[in-house]
Every structure is written in structure tokens, then in C-alpha cells.
Amino acid sequence: MTDTADRPCTAFDGETLLARGPLAAVALAVQARLAERPDASVLTFDDTTGRVVDLDLRGSEAEIVARLGGSEPRGRGRPKLGVVAREVTLLPRHWDWLSAQPGGASQALRRLVDEARRGDGGQTQARIAAENAYRFMAALAGNLSGFEEASRALFAGDEAGFGEHAAGWPADIRTYAQELAWSRLRDRD
Secondary structure, X not given: OOOOOOOEEEEEEOOEEEEEEEHHHHHHHHHHHHHHOXXXXXXXXXXXXXXXXXXXXXXXXXXXXXXXXXXXXXXXXXXXXXXXXXXXXXXXXXXXXXXXXXXXXXXXXXXXXXXXXHHOOOHHHHHHHXXXXXXXXXXXXXXXXXXXXXXXXXXXXXXXXXXXXXXXXXXXXXXXXXXXXXXXXXXXX
């Protein structure tokens, strides 16, 4: 499993928030709930993406935490710095320009991406946050009254309208959707 034990997550038992925190702690809370109530309807969500996290809860607490660790032994060579190599397809004139830049193509691309991120006025982050919230909402609020209208308000960036349409939802679902949509999870301690 490629999940890391410290990834921030939130678990729901039906409409009620069950646990929130690092994935390892949330997984153990989910395991405990399912041990006490095997018929519980528990879903765990990644706080950074709104996606459902599939948990392998077999074995002891130590085995569960070990599976979530995702740590790989360090091999030879340069230390892992978080750099991800992916393919970029450009025309020859683009490669020529990039190779003439100080620091080379990679540094020039990083600079261009950083400038674009700063220059979009937060639009990309707002779109990503809305998509994250929608993923969660589709899983837990899809059958709730006002879902369609709340979804439209979400993608329009209308926080007040969202609140109006989601007012009848269970408090934990409404609050978590709002946190995802308006990026409040990154601000919490």
C-alpha cells in the first residue's frame, strides 16, 4: 500500500464524524469501530483530495500501521528530495529556449510553473478545493436534500449559497464539505 501513516484523513460512520488525524490513527479508530459494530458503514477520506481511502484492516494494530508506513529502504545515489520525473513533450524550439536558460531546462520549467501558480489569483487552488469537496459530497451527501443546488453553489464559489442548500445536512457532513471546499483543513492544527 502506498499510503503514508501520517497523511491527514477523516473517517465517518454513516453521517457522523468518527475520527480525524493521521491515517494510522484514523485506521485504528476505524478498526475499533468495526470490531465493536461489524455492520457499521465507515468511510475514510483523504483530507487533501477528498478521495475515499481504502484501508486494509487485517491483523494487529502493529501490522496495520506497518502496512500504512509506505517507507522504502534507502538505496544508493542521491537522497530523495521530492523530485518526480515525468515526461514533457515540447517542440524543438521550446527545448532550445529551455536549454539556453540559466540553470537548464528543469530549473526554467520550475520557475515558469511557480510564476503561473502565483499569477492565477488562486483560481487553480479554488477549483481543486471544489473538486475535492465534490468527491466527498458525492460519496456521503449525494442522496441528501439540496445536493444538486449545493453542488452548483460549490462550483460557482458561492459559500453562502452552499451553506443555504446544505443547511439541512447532518452537521458533520456539512462542516467537512465546507472545510474541503474552502481549504480550511490546511489551516487546522
